[in-house]
Amino acid sequence: MPAIKHSEKNRPLSPRLSVYRWQIPMMASLAHRASGMVLALFVPVYLFLLTGLTNSPEDFSRMLDWMHAWPGRLILWFTGVALFYHMVNGIRFILLDAGWFEARESMRITARVSMGAGVLAALLLGSFLW
Amino acid sequence: MLGINRFGTAHNGLGDWYVQRLTAVVVALLLPPAFVLLLSVYNGTLDQMQLLDLVDGYIGRMLHTLLLIALLTHAHLGVKVIVEDYVHFAALRIPLMGTVMIGLAAFGIWWLSVTWAWGS
Numbered sequence: 001m002p003a004i005k006h007s008e009k010n011r012p013l014s015p016r017l018s019v020y021r022w023q024i025p026m027m028a029s030l031a032h033r034a035s036g037m038v039l040a041l042f043v044p045v046y047l048f049l050l051t052g053l054t055n056s057p058e059d060f061s062r063m064l065d066w067m068h069a070w071p072g073r074l075i076l077w078f079t080g081v082a083l084f085y086h087m088v089n090g091i092r093f094i095l096l097d098a099g100w101f102e103a104r105e106s107m108r109i110t111a112r113v114s115m116g117a118g119v120l121a122a123l124l125l126g127s128f129l130w
Numbered sequence: 131m132l133g134i135n136r137f138g139t140a141h142n143g144l145g146d147w148y149v150q151r152l153t154a155v156v157v158a159l160l161l162p163p164a165f166v167l168l169l170s171v172y173n174g175t176l177d178q179m180q181l182l183d184l185v186d187g188y189i190g191r192m193l194h195t196l197l198l199i200a201l202l203t204h205a206h207l208g209v210k211v212i213v214e215d216y217v218h219f220a221a222l223r224i225p226l227m228g229t230v231m232i233g234l235a236a237f238g239i240w241w242l243s244v245t246w247a248w249g250s
Contacts, residue, residue, distance in 0.1 A: 043202070053171060053178065091158070
C-alpha cells in the first residue's frame with residue numbers, strides 16, 4: 001500500500017450525496033434505486049395475490065376485494081408506477097451503456113423523459129384504479 | 131468489454147454487470163404482461179377461469195418460471211448494489227445480504243411450487 005492511508009480514511013464513500021450538487025440525472029438514478037427497492041418488496045405481495053387468485057373461487061373473490069380496498073389499490077398504484085419508471089429508466093441505462101445519450105445535455109433530457117414517464121404512469125394508472 | 135486489460139481486484143464485477151442487464155431484458159419483456167393480467171383481473175376483464183387458462187398452460191408456466199428466475203436474480207443484484215453503497219459496516223452488510231439472498235431463494239422455491247401445482 002502507498003503511504004496515503006490517512007487521507008484515504010477521510011474520503012467520502014460512494015454515493016457521496018452530501019458532496020455533489022443535486023442534479024436531474026442523479027435524481028433519476030436515485031429514483032431508479034428507490035423504485036427497484038419498492039419492486040423487490042412487491043415480490044411477496046405478488047406471490048400472495050397469485051396464490052389467492054389461482055386458488056378456490058372464494059379465495060379469488062377475497063383477493064379481488066383486497067385489491068379493490070384502498071390499501072390494495074394504493075399498493076397496486078405505487079408498484080405500477082415504480083415498475084413503469086424503473087422500466088423506462090432501465091432502458092435509458094442500457095442505452096447509456098451502449099453509448100447513446102452520453103453527452104451532458106442529453107443525459108439531462110433523457111432523465112427528464114424517464115421522470116415524465118413516471119408522472120404519466122402515475123396519472124394514467126390512478127385514473128384506471130379510481 | 132473490448133479494450134479492458136484488467137478486471138480489478140474483485141475479478142467478477144463484469145459478470146454481475148452483464149447478468150444485471152441480461153435479466154433486465156427478460157424482466158422488461160415478461161413483467162409488464164404479468165402486471166397487465168393483474169390489472170385485467172382487477173377491473174373484471176378476466177374472471178378466474180380465463181386467468182387460469184392463460185397462466186396454467188405449459189407456455190404460461192415456462193414464462194412464469196423464466197420471469198421468476200430473472201426477476202429474483204435481478205432483484206438480488208440490485209439490492210446488493212444498494213446495500214454495498216450505503217451499508218459500510220461489513221459485520222452488518224454481509225449477514226444482511228445473506229438474509230436477502232436466502233429470502234429471495236425461498237420466495238423463488240415457493241413461487242415455483244405454486245406455478246407448477248396449478249390444475250393438479
